[in-house]
Structure formats: structure tokens, C-alpha cells
Amino acid sequence: MPLPDTMFCAQQIHIPSELPDILKQFTKAAIRTQPADVLQWSAGYFSALSRGDPLPVKDRIEMPVATQKTDTGLTQGLLKVLHKQCSHKRYVELADLEQKWKNLCLPIENFRALLQLDPCEDKMEWIKFLALGCSMLGGSLNSSMKHLCEILTADPEGGPARIPFETFSYVYRYLSKMDSDIPEVDTESYLATLKDTVESRKNGMIGLSDFFVLTRKV
Amino acid sequence: MAPTPARQSQTPKWERGPPRCLPSSPKPPSPTRSGERSLTRRLTGREGVNGRSQGPEVPRRAGLPAKTAGRNCQEVPPPGGTPGCWATEVGAFGWLGVPWNKQSVAPTSCPGNLAPRPPSFLPPLLASRNPCPWHYAHVSGSHHHLAPTCLKASLHRKRSGPAPGVASRLTDRTSPAMGTYTYTSRPRALPCQRRRYRDSTMQPAEEPMHYGNIMYDRRVIRGNTYALQTGPLPGQPDPIEVQRQQQAKRRALARKRAQEQLRPRTPEPVEGRKHVDVQTEIYLEEIADRIIEVDMECQTDAFLDRPPTPLFIPAKTGKDVATQILEGELFDFDLEVKPMLEVLVGKTIEQALLEVMEEEELANLRASQHAYEELRSVELAEVQRLEEQERRHREEKERRKQQQWEVVYKHKETSQKVAARAFAQRYLADLLPSVFGSLRDGGYFYDPIERDIEIGFLPWLMNEVDKTMEYSMVGRTVLDMLIREVVEKRLSMYKHKEDQPPYVKPEDGLGGPGAMGEPLMDDEFHEQSTSQPQRPLSDRDSLQRTPSDGKYMENMSSQERKLLEGEDEQTIRKTSGRELLQPGGAFEP
Numbered sequence: 001m002p003l004p005d006t007m008f009c010a011q012q013i014h015i016p017s018e019l020p021d022i023l024k025q026f027t028k029a030a031i032r033t034q035p036a037d038v039l040q041w042s043a044g045y046f047s048a049l050s051r052g053d054p055l056p057v058k059d060r061i062e063m064p065v066a067t068q069k070t071d072t073g074l075t076q077g078l079l080k081v082l083h084k085q086c087s088h089k090r091y092v093e094l095a096d097l098e099q100k101w102k103n104l105c106l107p108i109e110n111f112r113a114l115l116q117l118d119p120c121e122d123k124m125e126w127i128k129f130l131a132l133g134c135s136m137l138g139g140s141l142n143s144s145m146k147h148l149c150e151i152l153t154a155d156p157e158g159g160p161a162r163i164p165f166e167t168f169s170y171v172y173r174y175l176s177k178m179d180s181d182i183p184e185v186d187t188e189s190y191l192a193t194l195k196d197t198v199e200s201r202k203n204g205m206i207g208l209s210d211f212f213v214l215t216r217k218v
Numbered sequence: 219m220a221p222t223p224a225r226q227s228q229t230p231k232w233e234r235g236p237p238r239c240l241p242s243s244p245k246p247p248s249p250t251r252s253g254e255r256s257l258t259r260r261l262t263g264r265e266g267v268n269g270r271s272q273g274p275e276v277p278r279r280a281g282l283p284a285k286t287a288g289r290n291c292q293e294v295p296p297p298g299g300t301p302g303c304w305a306t307e308v309g310a311f312g313w314l315g316v317p318w319n320k321q322s323v324a325p326t327s328c329p330g331n332l333a334p335r336p337p338s339f340l341p342p343l344l345a346s347r348n349p350c351p352w353h354y355a356h357v358s359g360s361h362h363h364l365a366p367t368c369l370k371a372s373l374h375r376k377r378s379g380p381a382p383g384v385a386s387r388l389t390d391r392t393s394p395a396m397g398t399y400t401y402t403s404r405p406r407a408l409p410c411q412r413r414r415y416r417d418s419t420m421q422p423a424e425e426p427m428h429y430g431n432i433m434y435d436r437r438v439i440r441g442n443t444y445a446l447q448t449g450p451l452p453g454q455p456d457p458i459e460v461q462r463q464q465q466a467k468r469r470a471l472a473r474k475r476a477q478e479q480l481r482p483r484t485p486e487p488v489e490g491r492k493h494v495d496v497q498t499e500i501y502l503e504e505i506a507d508r509i510i511e512v513d514m515e516c517q518t519d520a521f522l523d524r525p526p527t528p529l530f531i532p533a534k535t536g537k538d539v540a541t542q543i544l545e546g547e548l549f550d551f552d553l554e555v556k557p558m559l560e561v562l563v564g565k566t567i568e569q570a571l572l573e574v575m576e577e578e579e580l581a582n583l584r585a586s587q588h589a590y591e592e593l594r595s596v597e598l599a600e601v602q603r604l605e606e607q608e609r610r611h612r613e614e615k616e617r618r619k620q621q622q623w624e625v626v627y628k629h630k631e632t633s634q635k636v637a638a639r640a641f642a643q644r645y646l647a648d649l650l651p652s653v654f655g656s657l658r659d660g661g662y663f664y665d666p667i668e669r670d671i672e673i674g675f676l677p678w679l680m681n682e683v684d685k686t687m688e689y690s691m692v693g694r695t696v697l698d699m700l701i702r703e704v705v706e707k708r709l710s711m712y713k714h715k716e717d718q719p720p721y722v723k724p725e726d727g728l729g730g731p732g733a734m735g736e737p738l739m740d741d742e743f744h745e746q747s748t749s750q751p752q753r754p755l756s757d758r759d760s761l762q763r764t765p766s767d768g769k770y771m772e773n774m775s776s777q778e779r780k781l782l783e784g785e786d787e788q789t790i791r792k793t794s795g796r797e798l799l800q801p802g803g804a805f806e807p
Contacts, residue, residue, distance in 0.1 A: 010554040020566060027570035032578075060585075061578050157581065158588030160595075209596060 029057040033081075036105040044103025054084045056103055060157070078104050079133045080151050083126075091123045110136070117178060131171045141175055141182075142211065149208050162205035165198045399431070407521060 026045065033056065035041030041056065048055050058077040085100055086092045094115070101111045114132050115124075130151065134144040148171055153161040169191050176187040198206050432438055487493050497503070657663060 008549050010558065013551070013555055013558060015558070015562065020562065023562070023566045024570050024573075027566050028574050031570055031574045060581055061574065156584065156588045158585035158590075158592065160592050209592070 029055065032061045033058045033077075034061070040105055041103060044100070048085075048103075056081050056085065056100070074106060074110060074133060074136055076137055076147055076150065078106065079130065079137065079147070082133070083130055083151050086126050086129075090126060092126045092129065094120075094122050094124055097124070097129065127167070127171065128174060131175055135175055135178070141172075141179065144175065145172060145211065146208060149206075160207040160209060162207040165195065165204050165206045168206045169195075405521070405524070 026042070029045060030038060030041070033041065044056050058081055060077060062075055062077045081104060082097075082100060086097065098108070098111060102108060114129070114136060117132055117135075118124075118128060131144070131148060134147040134151070135141070136144075137147045138144040145168070149161045149163050149168070152163045152167065153159070155161055172191060173187060176182045176184075194206060194211060197210055198204065484493060495505075495508075497505075654663075
């Protein structure tokens with residue numbers, strides 16, 4: 001039924017049938033992601049939605065949201081979002097990554113600071129960037145490896161968070177290389193000991209409990 | 219038959235009076251009722267002179283005798299017969315009614331017919347004192363003229379018989395007649411002008427009396443009458459002739475009716491009964507000429523007052539007023555969309571929040587579940603490890619315990635053995651000599667050679683001695699037997715010789731042959747006797763040398779057997795058989 005040109009009452013206002021669903025999904029995503037700049041994030045959300053890319057939406061709501069005043073603003077959830085968006089390629093374009101970074105309302109200075117750690121041209125290996133981000137999340141090498149495991153794992157949340165040992169050793173070597181304090185011998189010996197335990201399990205996966213001692217709050 | 223002559227006498231006057239009226243009738247009456255019709259028309263025409271109010275009544279009277287005439291009479295009542303002429307109608311009826319009354323007064327005229335007629339119809343009529351002068355004038359003036367007509371009318375009316383309607387009409391009539399020449403009336407239904415069926419011929423003919431202003435009657439011709447068409451057309455039969463024939467017919471009819479009326483009738487039924495025609499003839503026959511009558515009644519509602527006609531207002535055309543509505547004056551999208559948006563956004567946010575919370579809760583539950591599962595698996599592994607460790611520990615403990623027990627047991631056994639040994643040593647120290655002593659005393663310790671001699675050699679020796687002795691005994695016995703045989707032979711021989719010539723004289727019977735045989739015997743005996751002592755010596759020697767040399771013994775026995783063979787094979791055989799059988803006999807027991 002074609003609508004008349006002029007509207008006379010509120011009943012003539014037609015709401016597209018997809019609108020409520022889109023609106024609801026968007027609202028849910030916004031509530032879950034809690035972006036600092038909703039407009040910026042929405043632009044990223046809808047551009048990703050229209051392109052069919054993975055959406056910049058956190059899987060879980062993160063209650064202690066980064067305030068961006070005391071900390072870097074980067075959280076594990078946001079890194080996971082980035083990982084979800086970028087992991088399909090081995091190398092990521094820095095411009096693209098920067099855009100995604102901005103869409104998540106993260107300060108661009110942090111991005112630059114991250115890149116200064118391992119300066120490279122317009123392309124960067126994604127796993128390295130992820131490792132750098134994880135090192136930014138956690139103070140120590142061990143905790144950053146924990147974050148990395150939790151991001152990369154295919155296990156359900158709260159599970160053993162296992163990742164292939166090759167990836168683990170690759171990232172560990174990369175990160176320990178960044179830190180000049182750690183001698184390479186220590187790294188290798190540590191990895192060798194870990195490898196023994198992993199090989200005893202015969203699936204080549206290293207879990208969180210293998211290298212990270214859980215400090216449970218009682 | 220009083221009325222008939224009166225009518226006859228008066229009709230010529232009528233006919234002569236209004237001769238022109240007949241052609242002036244708008245419709246010629248049907249031939250069957252032409253007599254009556256013409257009569258009434260004539261009457262009307264004559265009334266045109268006297269009183270015009272008679273007009274509406276005339277066709278009604280004429281139509282009454284026949285049912286079908288009722289339809290005709292509908293066209294005849296003039297449109298002018300409106301309720302406006304009450305006074306004149308009253309006058310007309312009064313004019314009609316009065317002569318009829320006069321007739322009833324006359325004793326000669328139809329006394330039987332008119333007797334049941336109630337005279338109460340007139341008093342209201344007269345008592346109304348209708349002030350119409352025209353009415354009174356005619357009442358007083360011309361009743362002898364009108365008497366026959368009235369009779370006829372009354373006769374007709376008797377047939378129609380509108381008895382119940384008359385009284386009401388009379389009252390209707392009287393009340394408006396009070397106010398002279400004024401007329402007021404409410405809208406009403408037209409009164410039923412006549413009865414469809416005659417109730418009975420005896421009922422008086424009471425017709426409503428209509429009064430009206432004669433000046434408004436159409437039948438009253440005003441002005442010049444010259445222009446009116448008069449005179450019969452040529453070619454038509456003489457109206458007078460026609461009239462005469464009609465008159466004759468009418469007379470015959472009237473006579474018949476009069477005869478009918480004069481017949482004695484059944485008395486009136488008592489109250490609550492009614493007469494029914496019954497055939498009294500022998501044969502029942504169908505009455506075909508009787509009109510089948512069905513009474514039908516229909517009561518319509520009383521007429522309502524017609525509502526006042528609303529004022530006619532023609533439909534409006536065209537625009538009277540216009541309102542200019544500018545764009546956006548009636549409908550402001552932003553304003554109208556606001557509640558919708560509020561609902562949309564509010565609902566969306568509310569639902570999204572709910573869903574997020576729900577999903578978060580579920581995810582939290584799942585995460586904690588996985589965490590607990592992980593924890594549980596770790597703890598399970600730890601428990602398994604501990605269990606394994608515990609098991610190993612227990613096994614180790616058991617083994618050690620077993621080992622220790624063995625050590626203890628061995629130690630104990632050893633100590634017991636040592637103690638027993640010591641005790642045994644001490645106990646057996648002085649036992650040994652005494653045991654040896656007692657054993658030696660018991661003969662357990664002996665010289666083997668001595669024992670062998672005692673056990674083996676000496677019995678054998680005794681056995682061999684016995685055997686040897688037996689051999690010698692056997693030999694001697696055999697020798698004795700031989701000797702005896704020889705002796706007996708020689709004795710027999712000697713006896714024989716003594717009997718026969720003594721050629722050879724044997725010394726004592728044994729001489730001859732004995733002498734010959736003796737040397738032989740002696741030699742043999744010698745040899746035997748010599749050999750005998752030799753043999754035991756040799757035997758002894760051989761025994762001495764080899765005590766257990768069976769071969770030697772066998773050789774010896776075989777030698778002896780060879781020696782004995784020559785002497786007595788039978789005995790040898792016996793002994794050898796005994797010897798051979800001895801081991802078996804020894805075994806047997």
C-alpha cells in the first residue's frame with residue numbers, strides 16, 4: 001500500500017520490520033561493550049555490520065571497565081574483540097588496525113606506544129601485536145602469557161584455556177626477546193621444561209595450569 | 219299495498235318535473251339497474267333545485283341493492299363531498315328522514331315493515347334543532363312529493379342495513395350542527411359508507427346524515443343555465459318511452475318485493491339465538507342461489523396524529539466554509555513519532571538490557587561451571603595421584619612388614635634350633651655309650667664273616683651231609699636189593715637144579731651160579747665200596763675249597779648219577795625227579 005504523500009496521523013508512520021531487531025542487537029552490543037564513545041563505536045559497529053565483518057562486540061560484559069585515566073584503557077575483552085576481527089589474516093594492515101583501534105574508543109597514543117615496542121612498516125604480524133597487547137595488559141611475562149592463552153584458546157570460558165605449544169613458545173620467545181633482562185638460556189630452559197610436561201600429555205596443547213599458578217581468592 | 223299506489227300517483231309528477239336531468243348524468247347507468255339509477259338521478263336532478271346536499275347520498279342508495287354497484291358508487295361521490303358540509307347533509311337527511319317518519323305515522327302505509335324501526339332516530343334529529351332554514355323549509359314544505367322516494371330509499375337501506383353505524387353518525391352529525399356554519403373537524407378515517415352485506419331486511423335503513431353548505435355543492439348550477447346542453451339527440455329512442463318501460467319493470471319488481479315482505483315471517487329469535495335456514499323438503503338439495511357469506515373482521519389501529527412535517531430544507535450545494543490547513547499544522551512528524559520512538563527505544567533498551575543480563579548470567583554460570591570443572595579435574599588428578607601414592611606406600615609398608623616378619627621368624631627359628639641343638643647335645647652326651655652298649659648287647663653289632671658262616675655255610679654243610687648220607691643209604695639199599703635179587707635168583711636156580719639131574723651141584727643152592735656170579739659181584743662191590751670212601755673225601759675237599767661252588771656240586775652229582783645210571787635207571791630217575799621237584803615243592807608251601 002503506497003503511503004500518501006502527506007501524513008495525518010501517527011498510524012501512518014511505518015516502522016521497518018528489521019529496525020527493532022537491528023536496534024535491539026545494537027543496544028545489546030552497546031550495553032555489553034560499554035564503549036567510551038558510543039558514536040565512534042557505533043560507526044565501527046555499523047560499518048562492520050554492513051561489510052559483514054566480525055562485529056566489535058565483546059563476548060562478555062566486563063564490569064571493571066577501563067577508565068582510561070589510570071590504566072591504558074585496553075582490556076582483555078577489547079583485545080579479544082580485536083583478535084576476533086583480525087585473526088583471520090596472518091598480517092594486518094596498520095591503518096586498518098588503527099581504525100579498529102579507534103572504533104573501540106581506545107586512545108591512539110597507546111596504539112603508537114605499542115607499535116614503538118616493535119616498530120615495523122605498514123604491515124604487522126597479528127600474533128605479535130596481540131602479544132604486545134597482552135604484555136600491556138599484564139605487568140609480568142607470565143600474566144601476559146595467561147592473557148594470551150585466554151584470548152587464543154578455543155576452550156570455553158573458565159576452562160583450561162589450552163593453546164598449541166608452538167604458538168606459546170613462539171610468543172614467549174618473542175616477548176622474552178623484547179625484555180633484555182631475561183637471558184635467552186633461561187627462556188630456552190623454561191620452554192624445555194614446559195615442553196616435557198606438554199609432551200607427556202601427547203596432544204601438544206599447553207594449558208593455563210601448566211605455567212600459571214592460580215591464586216584463588218577465598 | 220298502500221305505498222305502491224302512492225308512488226304510482228306521484229311518479230308522473232317526478233318524471234315530468236326534471237326531464238333534463240337524465241342526459242346530464244356523467245355516466246349512463248348499466249342496463250340492469252337503469253330503472254333505479256335513472257330514478258335516483260332524476261331525484262338528484264330535482265334536488266338540484268331543492269337541496270344540493272343530497273348529492274353524495276344518491277349514488278350510494280342506487281348502488282346498495284347490488285354488491286357490484288358499490289364499485290360504481292365510488293366514482294360517483296363527488297370530490298366535493300368533503301366533511302365540510304355537515305350542516306347540509308344533516309339537512310338532507312332530515313329531509314329524507316322526515317317524510318319517512320310521516321309515512322310511519324300514516325297507518326295505512328306499510329305497518330308491518332316499519333313497526334320494529336326504533337323511533338328514537340328522529341328525536342335526536344329533531345332535538346338537534348338544526349338552525350338551517352333550508353332544512354326546515356323543506357321538511358315542512360314538500361313531504362308529500364318526496365314520500366315515495368324516501369320509501370324507496372328506506373327500502374334500499376333496509377337491504378343494506380347499516381344499523382350500528384347510524385347512531386354514531388347521528389351523534390357526529392348533531393354535535394357540529396350546534397355551531398351554525400362553522401366547521402371544525404379532526405382528520406379522521408372515512409366512515410364506512412355502506413355495508414358489504416345485508417344483515418337482514420328488517421333492519422331500518424339508517425344512513426349518516428350529511429350536512430353541507432349548498433353553496434359549495436358542485437351540482438348546484440350557478441349563473442346562466444342556457445349554455446347547458448339540453449334535449450335529446452335525434453336517433454335516440456324517446457326517453458319517455460324508455461322511461462315507461464323501465465317504470466313498468468320497476469313496478470313489477472316492487473310488487474314482488476312487497477309480496478315478499480308481506481308474508482308472515484318467523485318470529486324473532488330469543489336472546490342469544492339466531493335463525494338458521496333449514497331445508498324441510500323430502501329431498502335434500504343444494505342451495506345454489508345463496509350467496510356464500512363469510513364474515514371477516516379487521517380492526518385497524520387507531521390513527522395516530524401525523525407528526526408535523528419537518529421544514530423542508532433543500533440540500534446544500536457548494537462550499538460554505540473552508541479551513542486552510544498549512545503543511546505541518548495538523549501533523550507534526552517529530553511530535554507524532556515521539557511516543558512511538560519512546561516505546562521503541564524504551565522497549566528495545568529494556569529488552570536488550572534484560573537479555574544482556576540474562577546472557578551474562580548464563581555465561582557467568584557457564585564460566586564458573588567450566589572453572590569448577592577444570593578445578594575438579596585438577597583435583598581429581600591430584601586425588602588420583604595421591605591415591606596412587608598411598609597405594610604404593612601401603613604396598614611398600616606391607617612388603618617391609620612381611621620382610622621384617624620373615625626376619626623375625628627366621629631369627630626365632632634359628633634361636634630355637636640353636637637351643638634345641640644345645641639341649642640335644644647335652645641330652646645325648648651320655649646316651650650314646652649306653653645305646654651302644656645296649657645295642658651291642660642286643661646283638662646289633664656282629665662279625666659279618668661269622669654271621670655268613672652261621673647263616674650260609676653251616677646250613678649248606680648240613681644239607682650236603684644229609685645228601686651224602688642219603689646217597690650212601692640209597693646205595694646200600696640198592697645193594698641190598700641187588701644182593702637179594704641175586705640171592706633169590708641163585709636160590710631159584712639151585713632149586714631148579716636139584717630138581718633136574720644134578721650136573722652141577724650147587725653148594726647149598728648158591729654154589730654154582732653163586733660162585734660164578736660172586737666174583738663179579740664182589741668186584742663190583744669192591745669197586746663200589748672202594749669208590750665210596752673216596753668220594754666223601756673228595757667231596758669234603760671240594761667243599762672245603764669252595765663251599766658255595768654249585769658247579770662242583772653238580773659235577774659231583776652228575777658223576778654220581780653216571781655211576782648210578784648203570785645200576786638203576788628208575789631210582790635215578792626218581793631221585794632226579796625228586797631233586798628237580800624239590801625247589802618247586804619248596805616254593806609251593
